[in-house]
Amino acid sequence: MKIGIFGAGHMGGAMIKGWVRSNNISPEDILVKGGKGKTAKLLQQDIPFLMTDDLNKFNEVEMIFLAVKTPLILPVINDLKKYLTQNIPIISVSAGVPVSNMQEVLGDTYPIAQAIPNTPVQINQGITGIVYSQSISNLDKIAIYDCLSLLGIVEEISEDKIDIFGTLAGCGPAFVDVFMEALGDAAVLHGMDRELAYTVAAKMVSGSANLMLETKKHPGELKDGVTSPGGTTIKGIAALEKEGFRYATISGIDTIMQSYK
Incomplete structure (x- = not known):
């Protein structure tokens, strides 16, 4: 499978790493159109993919991913369509530009998709x-x-749910990272080595998430299984609730969603 991709920044780079890590796609089968920055060239030092400024070369790939900033999606498509000699599927991985907008440039019959991955795709767990x-x-x-x-799990969703999907799956990892960092700081406060604290926090989050997925239990039920009456865990949860832990999380997601309007 030969893949073309515009952009090798945070998301484009994560996808490239995941494809190569999967051992199903070789670096030589990835054609990258880098931007003005140096991220593509820096990544190419570790992963010897092909890089070009010649848009004609994208006629040689089987599909094209657009991992550029949202304002650049439609201009890139407009430039690219002048060079493509066949209907090679184009997939945008940027939020904010719906399929209908891309169709206005490429036509109703052109094969288009909008995909919203998250950064764990780089370890094939996105x-x-x-x-x-x-x-x-x-x-x-x-x-x-x-x-x-x-790169991980793929879920087909309706276009009206793409923004909330992208917010939860795409922005959510940053929320979890802040949470793990705070857990690590708390452990360090009580004398634990920082490296060990981060390892314990990460394994705890990973294990808890996998437990919910495998048992299919409601997160509240799993929480109840840890919180004994009058015990230490429920005291900790009460302290989190006093500080608005749940409301802060909901507000964070809602704030992002409001920014799309």
Whole structure:
């Protein structure tokens, strides 16, 4: 499978790392159109993918991913369509530009998708939400799914849910990172080595998440299984609630969603 990708920054770079790490796609099968920054060249020092400024070269790939900033999506598509000699599927991985807007540039029959991955794709443990254009063929759908599934779970969703999916899955890791950092600081406050504190925090978060996924239990039920009456855990939870832990989390997601309006 030969992949073209515009942009090798945080998300584009994470996807490239995940594809290569999967051992299903070799660096030589990834064609990158880098931007004005140095991120693509720096990444290329570790992963010897192909890089080009010649847009004609993208006629040689099977699908094209756009991992550029939101304001650049439509201009890049407009430039790219002048060079493509066939309907190679184009997948945007940026929020804020719906499939319908891309179709206005490429036409109603062009195979288009919008996918929202998150940074854990770089270790093949991401989750990606995807919206396909109505006219896309099943063969193109399968090819895109197969490519993205190398990076983790892929969920097809409706276009009206893409923003909340991207907020929860895409921004959520930063919330978890702040939470783990705070847990680490608390452990250090009580004498634990920082490296060990971060390891324990990360394994605890990972294990708790996997326990919920595997048992399919409600998170409240799992919480109840840890909180004994009058015990230490419920006292800690009460302290978190006193400081508005849940409300702060909900408010964080809501603030991001409001920024899209």
